[in-house]
Amino acid sequence: MKMAIFQARTWFARTFSTVASHPLRVCVVGSGPAGFYTAEKMLKAHQEAQVDIIDRLPTPFGLVRSGVAPDHPETKIVVNQFTRVAQHECCTFFGNVTLGSSVTLPELRELYDVVVLAYGAESDRVLGIPGEDLSGVYAAREFVWWYNGHPNCRYLNPDLKSSDTAVILGQGNVALDVARILLRPTTELATTDIASHALAALEDSAIRKVYLVGRRGPAQAACTAKELREINGIKDLHVHIKEADLLTTPEDEEEMRNNRIRKRVYELLSKAATTRASHPCSDPRELHFVFFRKPDKFLESNERSGHVSGVRLEKTKLIGDRPGERMATGTGQFEDLGCGIVLKSIGYKSVPVDGLPFDHRKGVVPNVRGRVLSDTSGDPMLLEKGLYVCGWLKRGPTGIIATNLYCAEETVASISEDLKQGILASSSSAGREGLLQLLDSRNVRVIPFGEWEKIDSEERRLGSLRNKPREKLATWEELQKVARE
Amino acid sequence: MFISRVSRFGTQMVKRLTKGTLTSAPKTGNLPKVYNYFFHSLKHQTFSTTTAHEEGDKEVEEISVTFVDKDEMETHIKVPIGMSMLEAAHEHDIELEGACEGSCACSTCHVIVRDMEYYNKLEDPTDEENDMLDLAFGLTETSRLGCQMTAKPELDGICLELPSATRNFAVDRYAKAT
Numbered sequence: 001m002k003m004a005i006f007q008a009r010t011w012f013a014r015t016f017s018t019v020a021s022h023p024l025r026v027c028v029v030g031s032g033p034a035g036f037y038t039a040e041k042m043l044k045a046h047q048e049a050q051v052d053i054i055d056r057l058p059t060p061f062g063l064v065r066s067g068v069a070p071d072h073p074e075t076k077i078v079v080n081q082f083t084r085v086a087q088h089e090c091c092t093f094f095g096n097v098t099l100g101s102s103v104t105l106p107e108l109r110e111l112y113d114v115v116v117l118a119y120g121a122e123s124d125r126v127l128g129i130p131g132e133d134l135s136g137v138y139a140a141r142e143f144v145w146w147y148n149g150h151p152n153c154r155y156l157n158p159d160l161k162s163s164d165t166a167v168i169l170g171q172g173n174v175a176l177d178v179a180r181i182l183l184r185p186t187t188e189l190a191t192t193d194i195a196s197h198a199l200a201a202l203e204d205s206a207i208r209k210v211y212l213v214g215r216r217g218p219a220q221a222a223c224t225a226k227e228l229r230e231i232n233g234i235k236d237l238h239v240h241i242k243e244a245d246l247l248t249t250p251e252d253e254e255e256m257r258n259n260r261i262r263k264r265v266y267e268l269l270s271k272a273a274t275t276r277a278s279h280p281c282s283d284p285r286e287l288h289f290v291f292f293r294k295p296d297k298f299l300e301s302n303e304r305s306g307h308v309s310g311v312r313l314e315k316t317k318l319i320g321d322r323p324g325e326r327m328a329t330g331t332g333q334f335e336d337l338g339c340g341i342v343l344k345s346i347g348y349k350s351v352p353v354d355g356l357p358f359d360h361r362k363g364v365v366p367n368v369r370g371r372v373l374s375d376t377s378g379d380p381m382l383l384e385k386g387l388y389v390c391g392w393l394k395r396g397p398t399g400i401i402a403t404n405l406y407c408a409e410e411t412v413a414s415i416s417e418d419l420k421q422g423i424l425a426s427s428s429s430a431g432r433e434g435l436l437q438l439l440d441s442r443n444v445r446v447i448p449f450g451e452w453e454k455i456d457s458e459e460r461r462l463g464s465l466r467n468k469p470r471e472k473l474a475t476w477e478e479l480q481k482v483a484r485e
Numbered sequence: 486m487f488i489s490r491v492s493r494f495g496t497q498m499v500k501r502l503t504k505g506t507l508t509s510a511p512k513t514g515n516l517p518k519v520y521n522y523f524f525h526s527l528k529h530q531t532f533s534t535t536t537a538h539e540e541g542d543k544e545v546e547e548i549s550v551t552f553v554d555k556d557e558m559e560t561h562i563k564v565p566i567g568m569s570m571l572e573a574a575h576e577h578d579i580e581l582e583g584a585c586e587g588s589c590a591c592s593t594c595h596v597i598v599r600d601m602e603y604y605n606k607l608e609d610p611t612d613e614e615n616d617m618l619d620l621a622f623g624l625t626e627t628s629r630l631g632c633q634m635t636a637k638p639e640l641d642g643i644c645l646e647l648p649s650a651t652r653n654f655a656v657d658r659y660a661k662a663t
Contacts, residue, residue: 074590081584226616261619400620402593405582 023050023090024419025431027112029099030119031055032062033401034391036082037408038116043088045416051091052112052432056098057151058447058479059455060086062120064401065472066150069177070192071184073469078401086449092432094439095447096480100353102444103435109386111434113426114415117356117365117372118390121348121397125363127169131298135159136308140174140345147181147202149195149472151479160205162304163340167311169295170345171214172222176231178343179210183285184234193463193470208283211337213290215316215328218245218269219252221289224261228268236281241273245291255323290337292316294328299336310338348397357384364396365389370411371418386424388415451483458482548641552579553599555649564636570596570645571631581647587632589613592621594631599644601627606639623648 026042028035031053039051059065061079068075086093099105099119108115124139126132136159145153160166166182168175181189186203194202214221218241231239246269248256256263269289293313301309313335316328350365352358359366359376366373367389374382390411391404399407418424430437439446455473462471473479547563552574554560564573571594574581582593589611595618598604604627610618614633621628631645 072590074585074588077586077588078584078591080586224616225619226613229612229616260624264615264619400592401584402582402591402620402622405584405593406622 022426022428023431024048024114024426025112025429026051026114026116027108027435028053028116028118029055029108030062030117030391030393031060031082031093031095032118032120032391033064033078033082033404034118034120034394034407035062035116036060036085037404038118038390038411039091040081040085041408041412042116042415043085043090045412046419047090048426049090050431051088052094052435053086053091054094054097054099054103054435056096056102056119058095058452058476058483060093060095060449060452066145066148068148069144069181070148070194071180071189073192075401093449093452094435095452096445097439102439102442105353105355107438108435111430111438112386113424113429113431114386114388116370116388116390116411116415117393119350119393121350121363121392123349123351124344125347125349127295127344127346129295129297131300131308134298134300134308135306136340137298137342137344140168140170140178140343141348143178143343144174147194147198149198149474151474151476154195154197154474158201159307159341160201160207162206163338164206164208165211165339166207166209166341166343167211167213167337167339168343168345169213169311170222170347171212171289172345173224173227175212175343175345176223176227178345179212179287180227180231180234182207182210183237183287185236188235191467193468193472195472195474196466197474207341209286209288211288211290211339213293213295213311213313213337215292215294216318216326217248217252217291218289219248219256219262219266220318220326221262221265221269221291223265225264225268228265228272231287232268232272232275234285236284238284238286239272239275240286240288241269242291243273245289246270246273251318251321251323251326255326258323292318292328293335294330296330296334298342299338308339308342310336311342312336348392350393350397362396365393367394368414370394370407370414383423445480447480447483454485455479455482548636548638548643550636550640551642551644552577552581552596553644553646554580555647566636566638568636569632570594570634570636573636574631579647581631583632585632589617589630589633592617592630595621595624595628595648596631596634597623597625597646597648598627598629599646603640603643604629607634621648 024046026049028039028051035053039053042049042051061082064076064079085091097103099108124141138158142153142156143158146156146158168178182205186199189199189202256266292315294316296312296314298308299310299312301307314330315333317331318326319329320326349363357366357372357374366376370388370390372384372387372389373379374384388411390408394411395407415424436446459470459472463469473482547565550562550564550570550573552560552562560577560579562573562577564570569587571581571583571587575583581596584593585591607629610629610633614630617630618624618628
């Protein structure tokens with residue numbers, strides 16, 4: 001009944017608004033949390049809005065699908081909410097549409113009154129040190145995409161067999177996710193939605209020791225408590241931390257007093273350092289937190305040319321006295337850490353498209369509260385009319401899913417303000433119909449939400465055969481085939 | 486009276502069940518919450534029927550809760566004992582987010598208890614809740630997750646503020662940038 005009234009109400013509102021004027025045509029690029037929260041907030045704030053979400057993949061939900069670890073199913077529940085948004089009568093999802101090749105940014109801006117870019121960060125920061133191109137050195141993002149069944153990394157085939165040691169550079173949550181996937185008993189991973197090619201490789205993996213390397217100390221570690229608590233709970237895993245590294249300075253104490261997360265993370269690290277396994281086990285695994293070290297170069301293997309055999313690390317010390325901002329600087333003392341695989345978890349990076357102002361230094365689109373600026377001078381008068389950003393492209397690759405909720409709220413508030421001030425207005429632009437015509441003329445085969453639902457139900461069906469919540473289709477061919485069936 | 490009670494419990498149960506099948510993904514994370522609610526309501530129903538007869542007291546089945554949204558608008562609602570504040574908010578169309586649907590895996594149902602006195606009547610947050618509160622925007626001394634707060638008689642009259650997202654976001658970003 002409530003639903004019926006609600007529907008009647010929206011019907012009236014829509015009828016009235018379409019009679020009164022054109023719908024506000026909005027295109028959101030990217031269907032991860034930033035894109036979906038933007039669409040949701042737009043639909044809530046503007047009943048006259050018609051929101052189209054485009055994504056280069058045939059599948060929606062961005063990093064909720066390809067970033068969130070398979071053993072974190074609770075974090076993925078948010079797709080229920082995003083699905084309701086996609087099913088809203090004024091919202092449409094078009095998968096398999098790539099900004100820059102299927103449709104250019106100027107074309108999109110011509111077709112829509114409002115364009116919100118929320119396509120995230122699909123590349124990686126680099127260290128810029130010798131040996132970074134050796135085989136066996138990967139970006140953590142690639143490894144994450146691989147175990148999460150992202151079609152771009154289906155054939156990554158990371159070498160997990162030639163050595164028992166992996167080095168992860170970075171100590172943030174992505175680093176901890178990767179460490180956990182490498183060390184967790186595969187029987188526990190088998191019932192998650194981990195890609196089957198990754199599960200098979202992990203079942204065969206020789207990796208028993210993982211080193212997590214950070215430039216700063218345990219009082220500055222970038223991970224959060226939940227991820228660390230999970231590490232502490234892994235069966236038969238021995239966590240090693242040098243006791244000397246846990247000693248804190250007055251500056252560390254000051255930092256922790258002002259930062260609840262840092263304080264709780266430090267406490268968990270201290271706890272992990274003192275917990276010793278009570279019984280011997282058949283297949284022990286080790287996780288070493290290596291603090292105050294920065295990578296200097298990657299070492300090449302003597303036996304396998306072109307392949308990494310270790311990392312040379314330089315000891316660091318912290319300089320500066322402003323809490324939270326102390327930097328690690330090299331001390332000139334070096335040591336080598338042997339390994340067969342290195343995963344760089346030092347941050348993601350956004351990639352610009354043609355016609356988009358971009359701040360290469362910060363790796364974001366210059367913006368004021370989500371309004372795109374024409375250049376990086378910061379002059380708020382140079383606005384790109386009708387163009388907005390949200391999520392990692394707007395503020396850099398940090399934060400959790402919920403951060404995008406507030407981020408989207410800010411961007412949508414800017415759009416609303418611009419509409420109110422008359423800077424923006426709904427026009428007779430071609431919108432959805434125009435986009436579909438253009439894509440059709442270029443033989444771009446759009447995958448609408450209904451076809452994603454076919455992929456979804458096929459994945460669930462395949463999953464149920466293996467006691468998994470889903471078995472992800474991990475190649476472009478499989479995804480396209482099931483969508484078209 | 487007894488019959489109406491039974492039938493009401495039945496309705497609640499059906500409602501819960503339908504809700505569960507409609508909204509939950511095929512995973513188990515948020516199931517215990519639902520069972521927990523059953524258990525609570527079952528226990529409470531039995532208990533209150535007897536006390537009502539023996540003591541003739543007007544038993545507390547629902548408590549009054551006030552939600553204050555970011556524009557300082559107040560909404561007064563009645564929440565049955567045993568129901569979480571997140572569920573109660575959603576039943577009354579209060580705009581409290583709940584990305585993980587009550588499985589304590591996000592921080593979106595963050596609420597601020599207005600009165601320290603009421604805050605102290607709550608059980609201490611678990612490690613898991615604290616882990617999520619770590620990440621909540623605009624965290625205060627009396628912040629809690631709506632999904633982890635269950636209505637109980639002592640909380641009658643509690644007032645919960647929804648944090649002002651946009652303002653906090655700007656402040657938070659500023660704080661991190663400086």
